[in-house]
Amino acid sequence: MNSTVTTTWTTEAQRWDAVSQRDSDADGAFFYGVRTTRVFCRPSCASRQPRRENVDFFVTAQAARAAGYRDCKRCQPGGLPRELEIVKRACAALDADPLQRLTLAQLSDAVHVSPFHLQRLFKRVVGVSPRQYQAAQRGAALRDALQRGTDVTRATVDAGFGSPSRMYETASTELGMAPSAYRRKGAGLTVHYTSARTSLGFVLVAATARGICKIGFGDDAGALVEELNDEFANAERVEDATRLAPFIAQVEAYLHGTRQRFDLPLDIAATAFRQRVWDALRRIPYGETRSYSEIAEAVGSPRAVRAVASACASNPVALAIPCHRVVQKGGALAGYRWGLPRKAALLDAEAQHTGVDTGAAAKAVGSTEHKAAPTLPPTHLDRVA
Ligand SMILES: [Zn+2]
Incomplete structure (x- = not known):
């Protein structure tokens, strides 16, 4: 068609x-x-x-x-099916006043459904919980205002944060970056960075005061720096190998198989959907892989396979968010932002260091027994320290 x-x-x-x-x-x-x-x-x-x-x-x-x-009782042509109607009313209640933070209990009172039922229904239809929905609405309002050039104090109040200090407590987790910094390509922000040669070519690690904002691989250190300069065009960019040495050490330990997890604070901006995908990626155990559709299912949007792939492709922090562990259903590697040979090398190394043969990583793809275990809070990537 x-x-x-x-x-x-x-x-x-x-x-x-x-x-x-x-x-x-x-x-x-x-x-x-x-x-x-x-x-x-x-x-x-x-x-x-x-x-x-x-x-x-x-x-x-x-x-x-x-x-x-x-x-017809089945398709209810006279109106929205009852369940959609409930979710629609809940969204309307949440949208009605962004200044107000409704708890699940208050919201379920407003739509006359039990909190448990509402939570499940809302997640099924909207894809996120009511709390995440409110956070995303506030974040979106704030991003809008900031991009229009409204000053931060005004924008935060308009977006329902009450006061700038209140907003700084919560919005930075909802926005992924401190609001003043989000404004335009890191304006007002200092980004420290360094690059180093690794077994996978050059790695560039960059961090704000709040956490890592970029980990990228490439064959050419100069090109990596150029990419950073473009993404954070308005930030003050300072090369500082000493400051970033502990992070580079983590990357190297990881590549050598002596470290299987990253414990880096992250400072990255994303939409609510991308946050959920990235959270799901971080729950894939070392040495295992998942298919794009399994991740789509894990985030409650089984049909959003393409959106999952694009969330993987937009991952700003290689390894720390292990998007290399997502492959195609049959085990094909699909794409990798930092090149397929690197993806293959990473999966090989992980398989070796977990004592599985290389093929096993790909074979594990279809298995459902290792469903993503919720070891992380659903959002707030940048709080993980
Ligand atoms: Zn019908």
């Missing part, structure tokens, strides 16, 4: 086509009634498909009812 063409479902043939394909894009555009059952449905309804000669089409639910049809 050509997505650039707007389908209108104006002819009966188009409508029947949509019904026979259970095309959910057509939901809302029209309804169909089945003469034999006197029930009317949305085009995507999962119930048994009627014969063409028994079908009538209607543009509105009212028209179908006026013609004597009843609402």
Whole structure:
């Protein structure tokens, strides 16, 4: 189907086509009634498909009812399914006043569902918890304001943080970077960096006062520095090998297999979705791999496989967020921001140091027994110290 063409479902043939394909894009555009059952449905309804000669089409639910049809219980053509309705009301309550922080209990009171049920429902439909949703809304409002050039004090109050000091406590974890620094390519920020030669080529490590903001590999130290200069164009960039020596040491220990975990504080900015993907990546044990679709499932968005791949590709900190442990379903390596040979070398080294043969890492991909264990809090990457 050509997505650039707007389908209108104006002819009966188009409508029947949509019904026979259970095309959910057509939901809302029209309804169909089945003469034999006197029930009317949305085009995507999962119930048994009627014969063409028994079908009538209607543009509105009212028209179908006026013609004597009843609402299908399954697809509820007269309104949003009850569960979506609940989530929609919850979102509306959260959106109504960004200045207010609703607890789960308050929110469940407002929509008349138990907190447990609401939490699960919300996560299933929206993909994040109500608390994460509020945080993301505040973060987005703040980013918007800052990018428009609003001053920080004003922007934080407008975004619902109450006061700048309150905001600094919480927003930096929601934003991933202190707000003043986020403003434009690290403006107001000092970034210390250094590069070193490793078994995988050159590594560049850069850090703000709050944590590591970049770990990248390349064949050319100069090119790595140029990349940093571009990403943090407005930051004060200071080369400082001494200051970063402990971090370089961690990278080297990791590459030698004498260290399997990073305990670096991170200072990285991301959308809520990327944060969740990166959290999931950090739960893949050393020496194991997962497929992109397993990660998509782990973050509660099983269909967002491409978005997962792009979150992996945008990982700013090699190794510390082990995106190299994500491979294709069949074990193919797929892509790696720092080059496939490095990904292969990393997986090989990890397999060796866990005593598994190299192929085992790839074979473990399909296994479901090592589901991501929640060893980390779901967000706040930069708090992990
Ligand atoms: Zn139906």
